[in-house]
Amino acid sequence: MSECYRLNLTRRPRRMRRTASLRALACETEVLPKHLIQPVFVIEGEGAPEPIESMPGIFRLSIADLIRECRELVTLGISGVALFPKLDASLKSDDGREALNPETLVLRAIRAIKAEVPEITVIADLALDPYTVHGHDGLWDAAAQDLANDATVEVLAEMAVLAAEAGVDIVAPSDMMDGRVAAIRAALDGNDFEKTAIMAYSAKFASAYYGPFRDAVGSASAAGTHSLDKRTYQLNPANRREALTEITLDEDEGADILMVKPAGPYLDIIREVREETELPLAAYQVSGEYAQIMAAAERGWLDLERCRDESLLAIRRAGADMILTYFAKAFAAGS
Numbered sequence: 001m002s003e004c005y006r007l008n009l010t011r012r013p014r015r016m017r018r019t020a021s022l023r024a025l026a027c028e029t030e031v032l033p034k035h036l037i038q039p040v041f042v043i044e045g046e047g048a049p050e051p052i053e054s055m056p057g058i059f060r061l062s063i064a065d066l067i068r069e070c071r072e073l074v075t076l077g078i079s080g081v082a083l084f085p086k087l088d089a090s091l092k093s094d095d096g097r098e099a100l101n102p103e104t105l106v107l108r109a110i111r112a113i114k115a116e117v118p119e120i121t122v123i124a125d126l127a128l129d130p131y132t133v134h135g136h137d138g139l140w141d142a143a144a145q146d147l148a149n150d151a152t153v154e155v156l157a158e159m160a161v162l163a164a165e166a167g168v169d170i171v172a173p174s175d176m177m178d179g180r181v182a183a184i185r186a187a188l189d190g191n192d193f194e195k196t197a198i199m200a201y202s203a204k205f206a207s208a209y210y211g212p213f214r215d216a217v218g219s220a221s222a223a224g225t226h227s228l229d230k231r232t233y234q235l236n237p238a239n240r241r242e243a244l245t246e247i248t249l250d251e252d253e254g255a256d257i258l259m260v261k262p263a264g265p266y267l268d269i270i271r272e273v274r275e276e277t278e279l280p281l282a283a284y285q286v287s288g289e290y291a292q293i294m295a296a297a298e299r300g301w302l303d304l305e306r307c308r309d310e311s312l313l314a315i316r317r318a319g320a321d322m323i324l325t326y327f328a329k330a331f332a333a334g335s
């Protein structure tokens, strides 16, 4: 080697990458089925599973099929399911009042799962979007062209109590109204549901990655578009400090689990929240993140299993304890 250029080889990091067992010993992050929550879509009736075009491999399930699915998930070691009802259009209204029907689909699904597969953690989303004709997460004030915050919070608190009565383990407000975590906690405690936990969608961004989900629950059909504008309540994707404000508020209001959503494009936020709080942290790998990996894999442009696993690993490495992901079942089956 020439005298003017000498490699400094006192440190050789590649030594620890030489064999599979050395790499295993040096491995810093793990994704296990127990870290994962499978979001599931439930429909009325006893029909066959309905495929969702923009989410290949994901189906809307009848309650009977949902029970079978939950049994499989438990066998695979998955810890939880997050339930999303897809309602018949005839049940949707301007104020989403079906959400407060004690016999509404999601409440029957919760009861059925807790009766048949009690070991799986059941998470119920609290928001009005499956129930409203306009697809917004709360009560729409047409004059103000905005959601009515405080009136929506009252409905969410009632929804939380209904879900707790049905036996849900965790309620997950995904609406982004101000003050809802405190109101939900008070309503739960006031009705002797002090054991029901709250997973707060704390840093939920106004993201374009929710498009396929809106197909799945039909929440954008009234608007006829994916791009329902939720920017008066969901966070601006440009804002990091504001996300931390939401995190602090939800923690102070009594959340048991905090969430960042979407996950992959917001790994910096996950890392910052991890450093900011001692609470368990969830990240939601949303429908569009799933769809983009599936679409590229279908074209043969990406390796499905490796991209899936790497995307989940990155979310765990950023600091998430648990991940809501449409890949949960497939990951657990393949790992």
Ligand code: PBG
Residues within 6 Å of the ligand: 125, 126, 127, 128, 129, 137, 174, 175, 209, 210, 211, 212, 213, 214, 230, 285, 286, 287, 288
């Ligand atoms: C709405 C809700 C959304 C998701 C979960 N709950 C979409 C939205 O805000 O419009 C998105 C999940 C996904 O894209 O997978 N309360």
